[in-house]
Amino acid sequence: MPESASHRLPRGRHALPREEVQRIQRSRLCAAMAEVMTEKGYVATSVGDVxxxxxxxxxxxxxxFASKLDCFNAAFECAGELLLARVSGTIAEGAGAEPAGDPRRAADARLxxxxxxxxxxxxxxxxxxxxARLFLVEVYAAGPEAIRRRGRLQEVISDALAELMGLGEEADRFACRMLVAATSAMVTPPVAAGDPDALRALGPPLIDHVRVLWNAGIFDRPAASASAAEPSAGRDRS
Incomplete structure (x- = not known):
């Protein structure tokens, strides 16, 4: 996890190996880049500020680092790793074996x-x-390569969501990409405004809409489709 930019190495001689010193400095520089850009934006942030x-x-x-952009790219990677680690950790804490022999309960567990x-x-x-601001806002001021990195990371997040929901078909993965893109668009304004309460307030309506999409069959779930087809099959036989 990135260290706070305010953390300092002890003054004078110390026993840390050079590689460890540079690791700590790299982490602090990445955190400083993110913090200063929150206040000044990418364009107005200088190496001296960092x-x-x-x-x-x-x-x-x-x-x-070779440049300010090089430092930004490293900070962007830190942001992506941090977000993915937080999400993965939370999921792992609540993970359990899916109910065996019960497709509907297994689908509910994935949801x-x-x-x-x-x-x-x-x-x-x-x-x-x-x-978050670096990842969602300032990335667009950092140039084409940073934007490409943003797109690749969003694909990683979309694929992770598809895996969570047990989806493998391309149409379902496309639906996950749409969901991730829409969520990204919705969280960007409160991130830009520095409003954590507004971010958290998005949770319940987002989850409600995911449930609506899930129950409507937007995501192809063979078990749900089969169970839904059974009554109509019975009517056809009558």
Whole structure:
């Protein structure tokens, strides 16, 4: 997990290996990049601003990063790893074996995991607003490569959601990409405004709408489709 930019290495000589010092400095610089951009935006943020916030020398900065954009890209990777770790951890805590021999209960269990993932995602954004802003807002000011990284990470999140919901068909994965894209669009304004309460307030309506889509069969669930088909089959035989 990225360390706070305010954390300082002890002054004077210390016993940490050079690689560990650079790891700590890299983490602090990434956190500082996210924090300063929250206040000034990517364009107005300078390397000097990041150095001042992180308490790292210019020489040390350029031993780790080639440029401000290089530091931004590293901070973006930190943001993505943090969000995915928070969501995965929450899901793992509540994970259990799916009910055997009961397709409907198994489907409900997958839906519940999806709902936990949505809640965990919103909590992660609310708890890490500087990284959330970097991930959702400032990335578009950092240029084409940063935007491509954003797109690739969104695909990773979409695929993870599809796995949670037990979906493998391409049409279902496309529905997950639509859901993730819509959620991203909805959380961006409160992230930009720095409003964690508004982020958390999105949880219940998002979850309600996912349930509506699930129950309407937008996601193809063979077990649900089969059970839904049985009454009509019986009527045809009568």
């Amino acid at each position: 150095l001042k916030r992180a308490g790292v020398s210019r020489q040390s900065f350029y031993e780790i 519940e995991r999806c709902e936990r993932a949505i809640t965990a995602y919103l909590e992660a954004l609310a708890g890490e607003l500087p990284y």
